[in-house]
Amino acid sequence: MIEINNIRGFIFDLDGTLVSSKLNFALIRKQINCPADQDLLTFIANIGCDIEKANALAHVHQHELDDAYDAIMLPGVANLLDTLHQKGIPTAIVTRNFKQAAEIKMRNNQINISTLITRDDAPAKPDPTALIQLAHQWQIPTQELIYVGDYVYDIDAAINANMRSCLYVEGNLPHYAHKADMVVYHFDQLTEKLR
Numbered sequence: 001m002i003e004i005n006n007i008r009g010f011i012f013d014l015d016g017t018l019v020s021s022k023l024n025f026a027l028i029r030k031q032i033n034c035p036a037d038q039d040l041l042t043f044i045a046n047i048g049c050d051i052e053k054a055n056a057l058a059h060v061h062q063h064e065l066d067d068a069y070d071a072i073m074l075p076g077v078a079n080l081l082d083t084l085h086q087k088g089i090p091t092a093i094v095t096r097n098f099k100q101a102a103e104i105k106m107r108n109n110q111i112n113i114s115t116l117i118t119r120d121d122a123p124a125k126p127d128p129t130a131l132i133q134l135a136h137q138w139q140i141p142t143q144e145l146i147y148v149g150d151y152v153y154d155i156d157a158a159i160n161a162n163m164r165s166c167l168y169v170e171g172n173l174p175h176y177a178h179k180a181d182m183v184v185y186h187f188d189q190l191t192e193k194l195r
Contacts, residue, residue, distance in 0.1 A: 007144060007146045008089065008138075009145040010146055011148070013149030017154075031059050044060070061101070064097055073111070076187030094130040095119070126153045128160035148168060159179065169185055
């Protein structure tokens with residue numbers, strides 16, 4: 001377990017971390033003929049035909065927008081963000097979502113984080129570019145920042161950026177949980193450590 005009070009900045013994933021998500025990736029893959037073992041965004045990026053690529057991206061965008069309007073803030077998030085703001089600890093969101101859907105989720109759930117980096121702004125996770133950019137912007141060493149997310153790409157992005165990682169888990173512990181520096185089942189666990 002890491003000493004949370006040594007962390008000088010918090011970066012969050014969005015879907016499944018700060019807000020709920022009901023994205024059906026199996027359905028999306030089926031609609032665009034993406035094999036189950038391939039990353040969706042990488043598959044789309046490698047489509048050779050521009051028309052096919054645009055159609056595939058349009059499918060993904062529509063699913064993301066539909067999901068955006070249904071998303072609700074997850075338990076404990078509001079208290080954690082309030083505590084971080086009170087302590088003057090910088091916060092940001094780095095998501096694989098596209099900007100319009102992410103902004104809808106943030107606006108509808110009154111998530112008061114001013115810095116949002118989507119796949120429209122930087123390479124998608126597990127690429128560490130966005131995380132490293134934030135460290136430079138905040139002038140804080142990556143080792144003193146933490147990335148909080150719910151999926152293996154989040155943990156891998158943190159590892160790739162030489163950053164601490166926190167895995168948020170709803171339900172059963174995933175097979176990749178051992179890669180995270182810490183695991184929480186409710187955000188109150190982080191809030192309590194910060195107090």
